[in-house]
Amino acid sequence: MAGLILRRVLFSIPLLLGVSTLTFLLVEAAPGKPVDYLLGDHPVPPETRARIEAAYGLDRPAWARYATWMGRAVTGDLGWSLSRSRPVTRVLADALPATVGLAALALAIQLVAGVALGALHVARPRGAADHTLTFLGLAAASAPPFWLGLMAILLFAVVVPIFPPSSSHAIDASSWPLPARIADALWHASLPALVLGLGSAGIVARFVRAGLLRSLGQGFVVAARARGGTPARILVAHAGPAAAGPVITLVGLQLPMLVSGALVIEVVFGWPGMGRVAYDAVMAQDLPVALAAVLLATFLVVLGSLGADLAQAALDPRLRGRG
Amino acid sequence: MRGFGPRLGLAILAAFCLLALAAPLLPLRDPAAQPDGLVLRSLPPWTRVDAVRLRDGSLRYAHEVRVEADGGRSLRRGDAWTRIAPEAVAQDHPDAHPLFVLGTDAYGRDLASRLVWGARVSLAAGILAAAMAVALGGVIGLTAGLAGGAVDETLMRITDAALSIPRLFLLVLLAALFRPSLGTIVLLIGSTTWMPAARLVRAEAQSARARDFVAAARALGCSPLRIAARHVLPHATTVLGVEAALRLGQSVLVEASLSFLGLGVPPPLASWGSLIADGRDRILDAWWIAAWPGIAIVLVVVAASLVADGVREGL
Numbered sequence: 208m209a210g211l212i213l214r215r216v217l218f219s220i221p222l223l224l225g226v227s228t229l230t231f232l233l234v235e236a237a238p239g240k241p242v243d244y245l246l247g248d249h250p251v252p253p254e255t256r257a258r259i260e261a262a263y264g265l266d267r268p269a270w271a272r273y274a275t276w277m278g279r280a281v282t283g284d285l286g287w288s289l290s291r292s293r294p295v296t297r298v299l300a301d302a303l304p305a306t307v308g309l310a311a312l313a314l315a316i317q318l319v320a321g322v323a324l325g326a327l328h329v330a331r332p333r334g335a336a337d338h339t340l341t342f343l344g345l346a347a348a349s350a351p352p353f354w355l356g357l358m359a360i361l362l363f364a365v366v367v368p369i370f371p372p373s374s375s376h377a378i379d380a381s382s383w384p385l386p387a388r389i390a391d392a393l394w395h396a397s398l399p400a401l402v403l404g405l406g407s408a409g410i411v412a413r414f415v416r417a418g419l420l421r422s423l424g425q426g427f428v429v430a431a432r433a434r435g436g437t438p439a440r441i442l443v444a445h446a447g448p449a450a451a452g453p454v455i456t457l458v459g460l461q462l463p464m465l466v467s468g469a470l471v472i473e474v475v476f477g478w479p480g481m482g483r484v485a486y487d488a489v490m491a492q493d494l495p496v497a498l499a500a501v502l503l504a505t506f507l508v509v510l511g512s513l514g515a516d517l518a519q520a521a522l523d524p525r526l527r528g529r530g
Numbered sequence: 531m532r533g534f535g536p537r538l539g540l541a542i543l544a545a546f547c548l549l550a551l552a553a554p555l556l557p558l559r560d561p562a563a564q565p566d567g568l569v570l571r572s573l574p575p576w577t578r579v580d581a582v583r584l585r586d587g588s589l590r591y592a593h594e595v596r597v598e599a600d601g602g603r604s605l606r607r608g609d610a611w612t613r614i615a616p617e618a619v620a621q622d623h624p625d626a627h628p629l630f631v632l633g634t635d636a637y638g639r640d641l642a643s644r645l646v647w648g649a650r651v652s653l654a655a656g657i658l659a660a661a662m663a664v665a666l667g668g669v670i671g672l673t674a675g676l677a678g679g680a681v682d683e684t685l686m687r688i689t690d691a692a693l694s695i696p697r698l699f700l701l702v703l704l705a706a707l708f709r710p711s712l713g714t715i716v717l718l719i720g721s722t723t724w725m726p727a728a729r730l731v732r733a734e735a736q737s738a739r740a741r742d743f744v745a746a747a748r749a750l751g752c753s754p755l756r757i758a759a760r761h762v763l764p765h766a767t768t769v770l771g772v773e774a775a776l777r778l779g780q781s782v783l784v785e786a787s788l789s790f791l792g793l794g795v796p797p798p799l800a801s802w803g804s805l806i807a808d809g810r811d812r813i814l815d816a817w818w819i820a821a822w823p824g825i826a827i828v829l830v831v832v833a834a835s836l837v838a839d840g841v842r843e844g845l
Contacts, residue, residue, distance in 0.1 A: 221691075222694065225691050233703075350827065353790050353806070354824035354827065357809075358824065462694075467698035467699065468698075470699060471790065489705075501695070501700050
C-alpha cells in the first residue's frame with residue numbers, strides 16, 4: 208500500500224512538471240504580450256512600457272522567468288493574481304473546497320445511481336424500467352453538462368421550485384449556526400451535483416451491469432447459491448465486490464471529465480469553485496491564476512486516481528501484495 | 531451497418547450533415563438578420579406573425595394589420611400605428627402570415643435557420659477535430675507500438691500524462707491565449723483528444739507486430755513506414771472507426787462547451803454552443819432559445835455512439 212502511494216506520488220511529479228512546462232510554453236507561444244493586457248488599448252510611451260516590463264520581470268528571457276516561476280511554485284508561491292490583487296495561492300485555496308465538495312457529491316451520486324441502475328438491469332433485465340433508464344442514461348451522457356444544468360434550473364428550480372436556482376448559500380447564511388450552514392451549502396450543491404453526477408451515471412451503470420453479469424457466472428457465486436444464499440445476498444456480498452474493480456477503474460479514468468464538467472457547471476450555477484475562478488481569470492486575462500488552476504485541477508485528478516487505486520487495493524486482496 | 535440502432539444513428543448524422551451542407555440552398559431566413567426586434571422578439575415555437583409584403587418583396591412585421599379603404603395598410607407595432615401607402619404594398623398576396631417553426635431569439639432572429647447554420651459550425655468543428663485526433667493518435671500509437679522500447683515507454687507516459695489533465699481547464703486557457711477561429715478551435719480540440727486513439731492503435735500494432743506477416747514483410751525488405759501503413763494499419767481500422775465516431779460526438783460536445791463559455795468560434799458565426807449561450811439569460815421567459823440547440827447536440831452525440839456500436843460489431 209505504501210509502495211503504491213509512493214509510486215503514484217513519484218509519477219505525479221514529472222506529470223505536474225510536464226503540465227507546467229507545457230502551459231508555460233503555450234503561454235509564451237501565444238500572440239500578444241502580458242504587458243498589452245495590462246495596458247489595454249491605451250497608447251503608452253515606450254519608456255513606461257519598459258518600466259512596467261522591468262517591474263514584472265517581463266524583460267528577462269522566457270527560460271529565466273520559467274525557472275523563477277518554478278522555483279517559487281515549489282515553495283507554494285504561485286504568483287500574484289492581476290485581476291484580484293491577491294496571491295494566486297489564496298485565490299485558489301478559497302475556491303478549492305467548493306470544487307472538491309461539489310465533485311465529491313457528484314461522484315457519490317454517480318456511483319449510487321450507476322450501481323442502482325446496473326443492479327436493476329441484472330435483477331430485472333429487459334423490463335420497461337430498465338429500457339427507459341438505459342435510454343435516459345445514454346441521453347444524459349450525450350448532453351452537454353452546461354445545457355443539462357440550464358434545463359435542470361428551468362425545470363427543478365423555476366417550473367417546479369424544489370431546488371435553489373443558483374449560488375452557493377442562502378443570502379443570510381453567514382449568521383446561521385455551523386450545522387445549518389453546512390446543510391444549506393449541501394442543499395445549494397445538490398442540483399449542480401445531481402446534474403454533474405447523473406450525466407455519467409449511465410456509463411457507470413454499463414460497467415456495473417457487465418461486471419455483475421460476468422461475476423454471476425463464476426464458481427464462487429454458483430457455490431454461494433448452492434449453499435442457499437438469497438439472490439440479494441449473492442448480489443451484495445459475492446458478485447458485487449467482484450464486479451467493483453472495473454467500475455472503480457472507470458471512475459478513476461472519468462475523473463478528468465468530472466473536473467472539466469465541474470468547470471462549466473460552476474459557471475452555469477454560479478458556484479464559487481476553481482472552475483469559476485479559472486474561467487473568470489481567463490476572461491480577465493489573469494494568466495497566473497489560469498495557469499495555476501490548470502495545474503491544481505491536474506493535481507486533483509492525480510489525487511483522485513490515487514484514491515481509486517487505493518480503493519481497488521482495499522477491495523481486491525490480490526492487488527495488496529504488489530507494490 | 532446492421533441493426534436498427536446503428537442505422538438510425540447513421541440516418542440522423544446524415545440528415546444533420548445534409549442540412550448543414552444545404553443551408554445556403556434552403557429557403558431559410560438570414561440567420562443573423564434582426565428584421566424586427568419588437569414584433570419578432572422571443573416568439574415561442576410555431577408562431578405565426580402578421581406581416582405585409584411590400585412591392586420590393588420585403589416583409590413588414592406587425593402585431594396587428596388593418597386593411598384600409600384605399601388598399602393601403604395600417605400596422606400596429608407595440609402601441610404605435612404606421613400607415614403604408616397603397617402603392618408601396620405588393621400587388622399579389624400582400625398579406626402574409628410567416629411561420630416561425632422553432633420560434634425566435636431575444637433579437638428576433640429565426641431560431642430554425644440559426645440552428646441549421648449553427649450545424650455547419652458545430653459539425654465542421656466536430657468532424658475536423660475528430661479527424662485530427664484520430665490521425666494524430668494513430669501516428670503516435672503506430673510509432674509506439676511498432677518501435678517498442680524507450681520510444682514506446684516515452685510516448686505512453688506522455689499519453690498517460692495528457693489523459694490526466696482536465697481538458698476543459700487547459701482548453702479554456704488556450705482558447706483565451708490564441709484568438710479563436712474555426713481553425714484554431716479544431717487544432718485545440720484535436721491536439722487535446724488524441725490519447726484514446728493512440729492507446730487503441732498501439733495495442734493493435736503490438737499484436738500485429740508479433741505476427742508472421744510483419745516478419746515476412748520485414749524479411750522482404752519493406753521499409754518501416756511501408757510496414758506500418760500497409761501491414762499494420764489495416765488491422766486498426768475497426769478500432770479507429772469506432773474511436774472516430776465516438777470522437778466526433780465528443781468533439782461536438784467540447785466545441786459546444788467552449789462556445790458556451792464565449793471562447794469558441796467568434797461571431798458572426800454561431801455554433802450550437804453559442805446558441806445555448808444566447809438562451810442562457812432568457813431561460814426563464816424563453817426556454818426554447820437554449821432548448822433546440824441542446825436537443826440537436828444530444829441527437830448528434832447519441833447518433834455518433836450508435837454508429838460507433840455499429841462499427842464495433844462489424845460493418
